[in-house]
Amino acid sequence: MLVASSPHTIGPVSVQQVMFRVWLATLPGFAALIWFFGWGYLINALLAVSTALVAEAIILRLRRRPILFFLTDGSAVLTAWLLALALPPLAPWWIPVIGALAAIVFAKHLYGGLGNNPFNPAMVGYAVLLVSFPVEMTTRWGMPAALASEAHSLAEAAQVIFAGLRVEQTLVDGMTMATPLDVYKTETALTSAAVVREDPLFSAGWRLYGWEWVSLLYLLGGVVLIWQRVISWHTPVAVLASLALLALVFSWAGDQYMPIDLHLLGGATMLGAFFIATDPVSSATSNRGKLIYGAGIGVLIYVIRTWGNYPDAVAFAVLLMNFAAPLIDHYTRPRAYGEQRT
Amino acid sequence: MNLMRLLRGQAAEPGWFDFPGGIHPPDNKAQSLQTPIAEFPLQAQYVVPVNQHIGALAVPCVTVGDQVLTGQIIAEAAGFISAPAHAPTSGTVTAIEDRPVPHPSGLTVTCIVIQADGQDTWRPRAPWPDWPARSHADLLQRLQEAGVTGLGGASFPTAVKLAADRAHIDTLVVNGAECEPYITADQALIRERAPTLYRGIEVVHKLYDFQRILIGIEDNKPDAIAALHAGLQALPETLRQRCEIRVVPTRYPSGGERQLIWLLTGREVPSGGLPMDLGMLCHNVGTLAAVADAVIEDRPLISRITTLTGDHLRRQGNIEVRLGTSIDALLAWAGLDTAPERLIMGGPMMGFALNEPGLPLVKATNCLLVPTEQELPTPPPAKPCIRCGHCEQVCPASLLPQQLMWFAQSREWDKAEQHRLFDCIECGACAYVCPSHIPLVQYYRAAKGTIHREKAEHQQAERARIRFEARQARLEQEAAEKEARRQQRAQAAKARQSESATAVDKASDPVSEAVERAKAKRTGEQGTPNTAPTANLSAEQLQARLDQQRDRLAKAEAKLADAAPEHRKAMQMTVSKLQQQIQKTEAQLQKAES
Numbered sequence: 050m051l052v053a054s055s056p057h058t059i060g061p062v063s064v065q066q067v068m069f070r071v072w073l074a075t076l077p078g079f080a081a082l083i084w085f086f087g088w089g090y091l092i093n094a095l096l097a098v099s100t101a102l103v104a105e106a107i108i109l110r111l112r113r114r115p116i117l118f119f120l121t122d123g124s125a126v127l128t129a130w131l132l133a134l135a136l137p138p139l140a141p142w143w144i145p146v147i148g149a150l151a152a153i154v155f156a157k158h159l160y161g162g163l164g165n166n167p168f169n170p171a172m173v174g175y176a177v178l179l180v181s182f183p184v185e186m187t188t189r190w191g192m193p194a195a196l197a198s199e200a201h202s203l204a205e206a207a208q209v210i211f212a213g214l215r216v217e218q219t220l221v222d223g224m225t226m227a228t229p230l231d232v233y234k235t236e237t238a239l240t241s242a243a244v245v246r247e248d249p250l251f252s253a254g255w256r257l258y259g260w261e262w263v264s265l266l267y268l269l270g271g272v273v274l275i276w277q278r279v280i281s282w283h284t285p286v287a288v289l290a291s292l293a294l295l296a297l298v299f300s301w302a303g304d305q306y307m308p309i310d311l312h313l314l315g316g317a318t319m320l321g322a323f324f325i326a327t328d329p330v331s332s333a334t335s336n337r338g339k340l341i342y343g344a345g346i347g348v349l350i351y352v353i354r355t356w357g358n359y360p361d362a363v364a365f366a367v368l369l370m371n372f373a374a375p376l377i378d379h380y381t382r383p384r385a386y387g388e389q390r391t
Numbered sequence: 392m393n394l395m396r397l398l399r400g401q402a403a404e405p406g407w408f409d410f411p412g413g414i415h416p417p418d419n420k421a422q423s424l425q426t427p428i429a430e431f432p433l434q435a436q437y438v439v440p441v442n443q444h445i446g447a448l449a450v451p452c453v454t455v456g457d458q459v460l461t462g463q464i465i466a467e468a469a470g471f472i473s474a475p476a477h478a479p480t481s482g483t484v485t486a487i488e489d490r491p492v493p494h495p496s497g498l499t500v501t502c503i504v505i506q507a508d509g510q511d512t513w514r515p516r517a518p519w520p521d522w523p524a525r526s527h528a529d530l531l532q533r534l535q536e537a538g539v540t541g542l543g544g545a546s547f548p549t550a551v552k553l554a555a556d557r558a559h560i561d562t563l564v565v566n567g568a569e570c571e572p573y574i575t576a577d578q579a580l581i582r583e584r585a586p587t588l589y590r591g592i593e594v595v596h597k598l599y600d601f602q603r604i605l606i607g608i609e610d611n612k613p614d615a616i617a618a619l620h621a622g623l624q625a626l627p628e629t630l631r632q633r634c635e636i637r638v639v640p641t642r643y644p645s646g647g648e649r650q651l652i653w654l655l656t657g658r659e660v661p662s663g664g665l666p667m668d669l670g671m672l673c674h675n676v677g678t679l680a681a682v683a684d685a686v687i688e689d690r691p692l693i694s695r696i697t698t699l700t701g702d703h704l705r706r707q708g709n710i711e712v713r714l715g716t717s718i719d720a721l722l723a724w725a726g727l728d729t730a731p732e733r734l735i736m737g738g739p740m741m742g743f744a745l746n747e748p749g750l751p752l753v754k755a756t757n758c759l760l761v762p763t764e765q766e767l768p769t770p771p772p773a774k775p776c777i778r779c780g781h782c783e784q785v786c787p788a789s790l791l792p793q794q795l796m797w798f799a800q801s802r803e804w805d806k807a808e809q810h811r812l813f814d815c816i817e818c819g820a821c822a823y824v825c826p827s828h829i830p831l832v833q834y835y836r837a838a839k840g841t842i843h844r845e846k847a848e849h850q851q852a853e854r855a856r857i858r859f860e861a862r863q864a865r866l867e868q869e870a871a872e873k874e875a876r877r878q879q880r881a882q883a884a885k886a887r888q889s890e891s892a893t894a895v896d897k898a899s900d901p902v903s904e905a906v907e908r909a910k911a912k913r914t915g916e917q918g919t920p921n922t923a924p925t926a927n928l929s930a931e932q933l934q935a936r937l938d939q940q941r942d943r944l945a946k947a948e949a950k951l952a953d954a955a956p957e958h959r960k961a962m963q964m965t966v967s968k969l970q971q972q973i974q975k976t977e978a979q980l981q982k983a984e985s
Contacts, residue, residue, distance in 0.1 A: 053770075056819030165775065329779040386788040
């Protein structure tokens with residue numbers, strides 16, 4: 050008869066399910082991205098995911114680990130998927146490929162594979178790309194469908210991504226633009242908030258242009274994850290609260306500082322708060338630790354966006370707090386039942 | 392989600408306090424609650440182990456061939472924490488030998504085998520209808536002799552627990568939570584024998600005069616709750632006013648002693664402490680019913696209610712069965728269909744798997760679970776920890792289970808202890824929710840075991856060191872005393888010699904020669920004791936001395952090889968001194984020979 054240690058029963062949740070549920074929760078936001086900014090996101094995602102799977106299989110083989118056992122856990126797919134959500138939709142095909150390779154090979158497997166990476170792999174991939182290919186990473190954002198003279202098809206997007214800038218120069222110019230965060234930051238430096246607000250990107254109310262919708266749908270997905278208890282509320286709440294607080298504190302000078310709505314709904318804030326910062330492997334572990342960790346990310350996002358060189362900051366903020374996670378863990382062990390209060 | 396609890400304003404809610412963590416596994420209790428408690432028929436043979444309780448093993452007080460009567464003590468309690476064992480039925484002792492018993496490590500223990508005579512003749516019994524008139528000492532002695540132990544699972548001798556200092560204990564916590572899935576022994580007991588349970592409460596109340604008596608029960612047992620309320624009405628007014636039936640939400644592990652105390656009082660048992668430290672006593676409902684039977688009916692603990700459950704059994708339910716009954720026979724009675732994949736004593740969360748079905752039923756057997764593979768699938772191979780933190784959310788002790796696992800894996804025992812490994816109650820909630828299906832509890836048990844063992848080894852080594860040093864000091868002292876005595880003797884001899892020498896000094900020439908010799912000898916003694924003057928020694932004498940010195944050197948070298956590091960230096964010096972002496976003697980010998 051089988052003799053094993055208790056408990057003799059296991060709960061209904063598996064690693065695959067955790068990964069699958071997180072992936073599922075990104076879908077509303079993903080659908081909005083495609084709706085508003087075109088098919089480039091889908092192509093990016095497919096490229097990144099297939100690259101990640103091939104890279105993972107090769108590395109697992111080199112590391113003499115069971116390939117199917119780990120490949121089917123869904124972690125590589127999710128990493129690549131989250132990376133693709135953060136990439137400009139019309140970036141050349143090798144951007145998602147290099148990003149996925151950096152994420153899986155360097156950030157994940159060189160540190161020991163699933164569960165052992167100190168840094169968020171998707172954000173490592175993103176940071177590698179942003180530092181190495183700043184032009185491709187900042188100028189290939191899709192023109193919101195409402196502003197573009199003509200909506201671009203899947204075929205057109207594929208053409209831009211695979212054939213590159215030189216072939217269809219005019220088409221690309223008509224299709225790409227910078228993100229609202231970027232525009233706001235660059236233009237307020239030259240003029241004033243009032244002038245910037247007249248930019249169609251803001252003045253028409255950006256409900257039309259999608260960023261707000263995408264963010265709200267990420268928020269929805271994140272709330273579902275909390276409700277399903279896949280993630281705990283601590284990290285996202287801390288990220289959003291600290292960012293909102295700083296944005297409020299500095300909101301008296303509209304010419305210099307971005308308004309709170311742009312901070313919360315622009316850029317990758319919602320994606321970062323619910324899907325990136327909550328990556329359990331690289332974050333702090335205790336509830337109190339997660340609050341500190343999340344607050345750190347929120348503060349860093351604000352600091353980098355406001356005083357740094359980059360228009361958005363989620364990747365760097367998350368990576369910096371990844372560094373701090375072990376330290377946070379060290380100081381935030383919860384008081385155990387019956388332990389003396391100190 | 393703590394935020395939700397905070398929003399619900401739980402602390403203000405009367406009746407119970409929320410404890411952190413916990414899980415909601417499927418409770419699977421209905422299948423064993425369809426029928427009333429059955430009585431298991433008498434068997435031909437019973438095997439009674441002497442270790443059915445925590446503490447010192449009981450000592451058999453019968454011999455092979457003895458006739459025993461039902462309820463007769465067949466093994467006596469030995470030591471302060473111990474409990475006797477009784478004959479479950481009348482018959483003949485046919486063997487007293489080591490047999491395998493239900494134990495997580497497959498232990499074999501002395502068992503008393505009784506061949507039943509089928510009469511089930513009781514020893515003379517003396518029921519105490521007048522028990523309230525008895526003294527505390529009488530009640531405690533009766534409990535001790537009845538072999539009552541905690542029937543919730545731990546099997547701690549009840550009389551020992553009840554002998555605690557009475558002065559500061561004001562609360563009795565009655566544990567009827569029974570949070571473990573599948574097990575319904577307590578629930579069945581409450582719904583059918585609530586009056587007996589209340590008698591038990593009255594007996595214990597007589598010992599302590601509690602200010603309040605809190606009966607905790609989960610809200611998934613409405614029939615038992617109703618029985619408790621009905622039974623409460625029959626209590627005397629003064630006692631009824633102190634009793635409170637507290638219905639707590641169904642959440643595993645609410646029935647853990649520490650968790651239940653938190654649920655009912657909002658207080659924490661200190662780490663490493665006991666409920667007594669809070670002025671509380673906690674007893675399981677089954678134990679209290681056994682207390683009533685023992686004290687009032689003079690019926691020692693010779694049977695218990697056990698849940699037979701799991702889809703491999705056609706007949707699931709609760710059964711009152713004599714201790715020492717073969718588990719095999721029970722399962723056959725319950726209609727075990729095929730050879731089971733697993734046989735679990737206790738529930739699926741904290742029970743342990745038995746490696747054979749031929750073991751005897753003991754005081755701690757509250758449930759026998761024979762699940763099919765569909766029912767409780769074997770866990771798939773473990774994946775790496777993804778640090779999802781689900782374990783931490785469900786830990787009722789507020790530990791960091793994943794951190795503990797990392798420390799256990801990397802054998803960082805000090806860090807594991809620092810992260811309160813020993814506050815883990817091994818409830819298994821963490822392993823239940825782990826999406827990687829890591830056998831976390833197994834890691835903790837292994838780590839606890841290793842730490843205990845290493846501490847024991849360290850203590851042993853420390854004792855050995857102290858013993859060795861004491862011995863070394865004693866030997867040195869003895870040597871010093873011996874040397875002092877020798878010198879004393881030598882001085883005395885010298886004094887005598889010089890006296891006699893003075894006396895005959897001027898008498899003759901040979902005497903002065905002798906004085907010269909003595910003087911020479913004295914100077915020799917004042918130098919190195921082993922290098923006596925050699926001028927007057929013959930080659931044979933030198934040879935003898937050389938042999939002696941070599942002998943001594945060999946011994947010293949052997950000692951050096953065995954010497955402890957701190958003595959090595961001194962031994963080294965002795966050896967080199969001896970070597971020098973040997974060289975000297977050799978040179979003298981050569982000279983003498985030439």
